[in-house]
Amino acid sequence: MPPARRNIVFWIFGGGFIGSLISFLYPVVRFLNPPAVSEASVNEVVGGKGQDLAPNAGKIVKFGTQPVLLIRLGQTEWRAFSAVCTHLSCIVQYDAPRKLIWCACHNGQYDLSGKVIAGPPPAPLKEYAVHLRGEDVVISRS
Amino acid sequence: MLPIQPSPRRKAIAAWFQDRLAWDSVREFIAHKTVPVHSGTIWYAFGGITLFLFVIQVVTGILLLVYYRPTPSEAYESVQFIVTRVAFGWLIRSIHIWSANLLILSAFVHMISVAFLHAYRKPRELVWLSGIVLLALALGFGFSGYLLPWNTISFFATKVGTDMATFIPWMGSTVGRYLRGGDAVGGATLTRFFGFHVAVLPALTSLFLLFHLGLVQKFGISTPPWVEKRSRGAGTRPPQMPFFPDFFLHELMVWYGALALLGILAAVFPWELGQKADAFASAPAGIRPEWYFLAPFYTLKLIPGHVAGMEGEVVGLLGFGLLAFWWAALPFWGARPDGTVRSKLVTGGAVAFLAYLSTFSLLGYLR
Numbered sequence: 001m002p003p004a005r006r007n008i009v010f011w012i013f014g015g016g017f018i019g020s021l022i023s024f025l026y027p028v029v030r031f032l033n034p035p036a037v038s039e040a041s042v043n044e045v046v047g048g049k050g051q052d053l054a055p056n057a058g059k060i061v062k063f064g065t066q067p068v069l070l071i072r073l074g075q076t077e078w079r080a081f082s083a084v085c086t087h088l089s090c091i092v093q094y095d096a097p098r099k100l101i102w103c104a105c106h107n108g109q110y111d112l113s114g115k116v117i118a119g120p121p122p123a124p125l126k127e128y129a130v131h132l133r134g135e136d137v138v139i140s141r142s
Numbered sequence: 143m144l145p146i147q148p149s150p151r152r153k154a155i156a157a158w159f160q161d162r163l164a165w166d167s168v169r170e171f172i173a174h175k176t177v178p179v180h181s182g183t184i185w186y187a188f189g190g191i192t193l194f195l196f197v198i199q200v201v202t203g204i205l206l207l208v209y210y211r212p213t214p215s216e217a218y219e220s221v222q223f224i225v226t227r228v229a230f231g232w233l234i235r236s237i238h239i240w241s242a243n244l245l246i247l248s249a250f251v252h253m254i255s256v257a258f259l260h261a262y263r264k265p266r267e268l269v270w271l272s273g274i275v276l277l278a279l280a281l282g283f284g285f286s287g288y289l290l291p292w293n294t295i296s297f298f299a300t301k302v303g304t305d306m307a308t309f310i311p312w313m314g315s316t317v318g319r320y321l322r323g324g325d326a327v328g329g330a331t332l333t334r335f336f337g338f339h340v341a342v343l344p345a346l347t348s349l350f351l352l353f354h355l356g357l358v359q360k361f362g363i364s365t366p367p368w369v370e371k372r373s374r375g376a377g378t379r380p381p382q383m384p385f386f387p388d389f390f391l392h393e394l395m396v397w398y399g400a401l402a403l404l405g406i407l408a409a410v411f412p413w414e415l416g417q418k419a420d421a422f423a424s425a426p427a428g429i430r431p432e433w434y435f436l437a438p439f440y441t442l443k444l445i446p447g448h449v450a451g452m453e454g455e456v457v458g459l460l461g462f463g464l465l466a467f468w469w470a471a472l473p474f475w476g477a478r479p480d481g482t483v484r485s486k487l488v489t490g491g492a493v494a495f496l497a498y499l500s501t502f503s504l505l506g507y508l509r
Binding site for chain 1: 302320421
């Protein structure tokens with residue numbers, strides 16, 4: 001077969017082979033890509049009863065699918081922040097003796113307004129609004 | 143004493159197989175296979191130890207599969223069932239984890255010894271590269287298997303590890319979603335990691351292992367350049383020992399030694415299960431990854447939030463990527479085009495690489 005015709009056959013068969021490979025792989029790649037799951041938007045949650053959390057203590061509260069750190073600073077002063085560390089997504093905790101928010105994974109530290117004061121986190125923690133409704137502590141998007 | 147003659151019946155059976163398998167070529171190959179003898183011959187054993195531990199991983203992994211259930215509500219409980227109720231379940235699980243740790247250590251020692259013995263040079267570049275891929279796959283086994291008991295430490299290790307992937311430029315969020323099976327670590331991540339651990343990684347490892355071992359058979363075991371030089375000076379061939387039975391019996395003894403060590407570790411220090419993972423609990427104080435991820439873990443602790451206008455995680459990821467690329471490319475910068483090795487450069491680079499890994503691993507463990 002002359003080289004020119006051989007090249008044409010090579011490209012037709014080679015292209016067909018690659019095309020068929022792509023057509024096999026495309027559904028596999030799409031299959032492995034998880035579908036986006038729409039979740040009901042949560043705007044506020046009850047974080048428990050006021051008397052359940054002592055002053056200078058914190059706890060993790062479910063805010064839809066996200067963890068939120070609720071902190072009681074004094075008798076009437078409450079704060080809430082996203083509990084997901086902005087560094088590598090570990091869940092932070094309230095460090096009562098040092099009065100700061102601490103991530104145990106890479107020693108990230110935030111002050112009580114959510115700002116980074118030490119360690120590798122690149123951004124502050126998102127703050128949530130907290131108010132009391134009767135005995136309930138209500139956390140809402142600020 | 144006269145040699146033992148095989149009976150006519152045995153001869154007939156051997157001939158039957160010979161006609162169908164043509165195994166005399168294999169016997170011929172094994173009979174002529176040799177291993178260089180010099181002061182560093184002991185280091186050749188580590189490739190074999192790694193292979194032996196891989197076989198142990200396959201066997202104990204299959205046994206664990208009989209009881210393990212890969213869902214968030216059942217994974218932890220099924221492992222608890224294995225270690226508390228199933229006969230020898232604690233031993234099988236402990237051997238699986240200790241063997242995984244020893245395998246990574248052994249593969250690492252094998253890699254470092256190959257660098258110091260300059261066995262990566264022409265024509266063995268692809269042996270080195272396939273070995274690097276196998277080590278990466280072993281780390282992948284470690285990372286994916288770590289999540290399977292669904293305990294606190296494994297949950298956070300996976301959170302951090304998959305979050306690191308999201309900092310890959312341009313495609314990070316897609317890679318993160320592929321790895322996690324969603325936006326966060328959860329049940330979908332567990333089933334994915336289970337799939338990687340028991341199907342995808344074993345298939346890839348088998349392919350690369352065949353390629354790696356095939357090339358080792360093709361090119362034989364490398365003789366270090368200084369042994370070759372010494373022999374050339376003396377006008378002799380580098381000293382060799384037959385692979386079978388001499389080296390094979392040495393290797394067998396080392397395997398038994400590894401098995402004994404494994405048995406002691408698994409029995410005296412059974413691996414703890416820890417607490418069940420809770421997606422809504424803070425990371426516990428003192429949390430740290432497995433020893434082979436301690437160096438990057440401690441490095442990430444030190445990198446500030448922003449470096450030269452870039453996020454610290456991106457800088458960290460780029461740094462690890464460049465370091466891994468530099469090390470994987472050793473055959474190309476460690477040897478000159480004429481095939482001679484840049485001995486001082488390679489030794490210096492390997493020592494610096496080891497110094498970084500050991501110092502940062504130690505600091506990561508202590509702090």
